[in-house]
Amino acid sequence: MADRLYTLVVAVISVAAFIMVAYPLYFIIIASVSNSTMVNQGQVILWPKDINLYGYEQIFKDTRIWQGYKNTIIYTVLGTLLNLLVTLPAAYALSQRKFRARRFIMPLFVITMYFGGGMIPTYLLIRDLNLLNTPWVMIVNGAISVYNLIITRTFFETAIPEELHEAATLDGCSHFRYFISVVVPLSKAVISVITLYYVVGHWNDFFNALLYINTDSLQPLQIVLRNILLSNQAFAGGAGSGAGAGAGSYAQQFADQIKYAVIIVSTVPVLIIYPFIQKYFEKGVMIGAVKG
Amino acid sequence: MKPAQTTVPHQTLRGNGWLRRQAGHYQLWLMVLPAVIYIAIFCYGPMYGIQLAFREFDFSKGLTGGEWAGFKYFEQYFNSPMFWPTLRNTFIIAFFSILLGFPMPILLALVVNSIRSNRRKRILQTTVYMPYFISTVVLVALLQIMLSPTTGLIDGFLKALHLIPADTNLIGDPGAFVPVYVISAIWQACGWNSIIFIAALSSVDAQQYDAARIDGANRWQTVWHVEIPAILPTIIILLIMNMGSILSVGFEKTFLMQNSLNKPVSEVISTYVFNVGVKSNQFSFGSAVGLFNTLINFTFLMLANALAKKTSKISLM
Numbered sequence: 001m002a003d004r005l006y007t008l009v010v011a012v013i014s015v016a017a018f019i020m021v022a023y024p025l026y027f028i029i030i031a032s033v034s035n036s037t038m039v040n041q042g043q044v045i046l047w048p049k050d051i052n053l054y055g056y057e058q059i060f061k062d063t064r065i066w067q068g069y070k071n072t073i074i075y076t077v078l079g080t081l082l083n084l085l086v087t088l089p090a091a092y093a094l095s096q097r098k099f100r101a102r103r104f105i106m107p108l109f110v111i112t113m114y115f116g117g118g119m120i121p122t123y124l125l126i127r128d129l130n131l132l133n134t135p136w137v138m139i140v141n142g143a144i145s146v147y148n149l150i151i152t153r154t155f156f157e158t159a160i161p162e163e164l165h166e167a168a169t170l171d172g173c174s175h176f177r178y179f180i181s182v183v184v185p186l187s188k189a190v191i192s193v194i195t196l197y198y199v200v201g202h203w204n205d206f207f208n209a210l211l212y213i214n215t216d217s218l219q220p221l222q223i224v225l226r227n228i229l230l231s232n233q234a235f236a237g238g239a240g241s242g243a244g245a246g247a248g249s250y251a252q253q254f255a256d257q258i259k260y261a262v263i264i265v266s267t268v269p270v271l272i273i274y275p276f277i278q279k280y281f282e283k284g285v286m287i288g289a290v291k292g
Numbered sequence: 293m294k295p296a297q298t299t300v301p302h303q304t305l306r307g308n309g310w311l312r313r314q315a316g317h318y319q320l321w322l323m324v325l326p327a328v329i330y331i332a333i334f335c336y337g338p339m340y341g342i343q344l345a346f347r348e349f350d351f352s353k354g355l356t357g358g359e360w361a362g363f364k365y366f367e368q369y370f371n372s373p374m375f376w377p378t379l380r381n382t383f384i385i386a387f388f389s390i391l392l393g394f395p396m397p398i399l400l401a402l403v404v405n406s407i408r409s410n411r412r413k414r415i416l417q418t419t420v421y422m423p424y425f426i427s428t429v430v431l432v433a434l435l436q437i438m439l440s441p442t443t444g445l446i447d448g449f450l451k452a453l454h455l456i457p458a459d460t461n462l463i464g465d466p467g468a469f470v471p472v473y474v475i476s477a478i479w480q481a482c483g484w485n486s487i488i489f490i491a492a493l494s495s496v497d498a499q500q501y502d503a504a505r506i507d508g509a510n511r512w513q514t515v516w517h518v519e520i521p522a523i524l525p526t527i528i529i530l531l532i533m534n535m536g537s538i539l540s541v542g543f544e545k546t547f548l549m550q551n552s553l554n555k556p557v558s559e560v561i562s563t564y565v566f567n568v569g570v571k572s573n574q575f576s577f578g579s580a581v582g583l584f585n586t587l588i589n590f591t592f593l594m595l596a597n598a599l600a601k602k603t604s605k606i607s608l609m
Contacts, residue, residue, distance in 0.1 A: 021479065109327070119582050121342055144327050222429045
């Protein structure tokens with residue numbers, strides 16, 4: 001009896017959790033292709049109605065979005081490459097038990113997870129380094145996340161047998177070569193997990209741009225999104241493009257539909273990579289968080 | 293196998309043995325060097341800059357060139373009319389975030405772990421992880437759309453069920469700010485945060501379940517006597533870590549959700565640091581407020597860690 005009640009409770013909670021998370025996401029998709037008047041009247045509930053791609057058409061005309069997209073892609077690709085180039089070798093070195101220096105390097109890294117200089121000293125440092133208003137601040141700042149370093153180091157320690165290194169050393173293999181030709185190929189799981197973390201971090205980065213960038217042409221997607229979604233700045237076809245009052249009010253009428261489309265266009269790239277890496281998550285997170 | 297340096301005659305090592313050993317490790321040093329340089333500049337650099345909180349900021353002399361000012365800027369903050377509101381708002385948001393946000397992922401993990409069909413389990417997991425990948429800007433935009441008093445889906449739903457009064461404005465109302473903040477945070481991160489508990493649960497030995505069944509435990513008792521104890525160490529470690537960031541209430545989300553109507557309850561320490569420090573260039577004052585925040589965080593971390601060590605012998609360090 002108690003067991004059946006348990007099964008029932010589990011079923012109810014899991015269905016409720018599924019609907020609460022999935023429905024808002026699904027709603028945005030159907031609302032982005034539906035007649036926005038019907039959406040606002042609450043008629044669009046399960047299926048899109050009066051399907052049109054007006055929102056998406058407007059986005060394709062808006063140069064700010066594409067500029068933001070371009071900047072974000074550049075920051076994400078270069079930033080993530082730098083992240084991996086710094087994190088992986090450091091994690092390897094720190095995973096070597098014979099490397100005694102790790103005993104004092106590691107604590108120095110871990111302290112920074114809990115204690116930092118704060119917003120203002122960091123801002124002034126970036127300013128003194130002449131990184132303000134340069135693309136470099138978006139790429140270099142945050143070059144390594146200690147959390148990801150710990151995940152990777154623990155993976156190298158536990159998943160790659162030490163005998164392998166001994167055998168390689170006997171064959172005259174250097175650390176560099178062993179790292180590149182043995183460790184990296186064996187670590188696809190952890191490398192994909194931290195790559196995803198870094199990519200999502202760069203893609204969604206709003207804070208760095210808010211603080212350190214104020215040139216329009218360098219703004220990443222998230223700042224552009226904020227202007228369009230939250231500050232309600234007029235969209236293409238409205239003010240600025242000289243399309244006239246008629247087109248402007250037309251655009252205003254469809255503002256919500258454009259917003260739904262913007263949300264989808266800006267979020268889909270991250271969502272696309274995630275299912276491929278999902279199977280490694282549990283392992284990656286487990287290694288990182290418990291043994292930290 | 294012994295390290296390479298043991299093949300060198302011992303006498304020659306005397307005096308500079310450490311140096312030689314490190315020389316043998318030059319490749320490892322090269323590999324860790326970029327990370328060390330980065331941490332030194334971008335993490336310890338700002339820590340060195342903390343002294344700004346005790347100095348007058350001098351534009352021409354940079355971070356550490358100004359005259360010493362003692363605790364002037366701390367006193368200025370403690371005596372300012374913004375001290376209590378910012379501290380109170382930060383604490384309230386942090387308190388409810390932990391109180392409601394911390395147990396939910398554990399509950400979700402227990403539920404996911406109880407689903408027998410692998411397919412259903414996978415569908416649920418894939419779905420609940422997803423909101424974690426949505427940016428804060430998009431999340432706040434979603435909230436504004438969904439909670440709009442005229443056309444919002446959730447707003448309409450809650451009003452139709454009479455769960456909230458018909459004249460409530462969930463976006464502007466100061467009374468709605470904390471619930472909206474906390475509930476949306478749970479919506480976004482609960483699934484993601486449950487991963488670690490799911491992973492911990494998956495390592496519970498099947499024999500323990502069998503043993504519980506033989507002892508006549510029902511499913512509820514199994515949760516209580518087998519599953520909870522199995523993930524308890526994980527729970528404690530994560531609770532300590534969350535306590536350590538109790539006051540670092542997410543700057544981005546608070547900042548983005550802030551508007552003139554909810555400002556009395558949404559101005560937290562980090563947004564205040566941004567507003568006075570970066571926006572109005574009061575660098576020394578901003579540093580002092582920021583340092584105050586960091587010190588409280590650190591105190592909470594140490595307290596929680598010590599408490600956990602004493603009661604359960606589990607600790608971070």
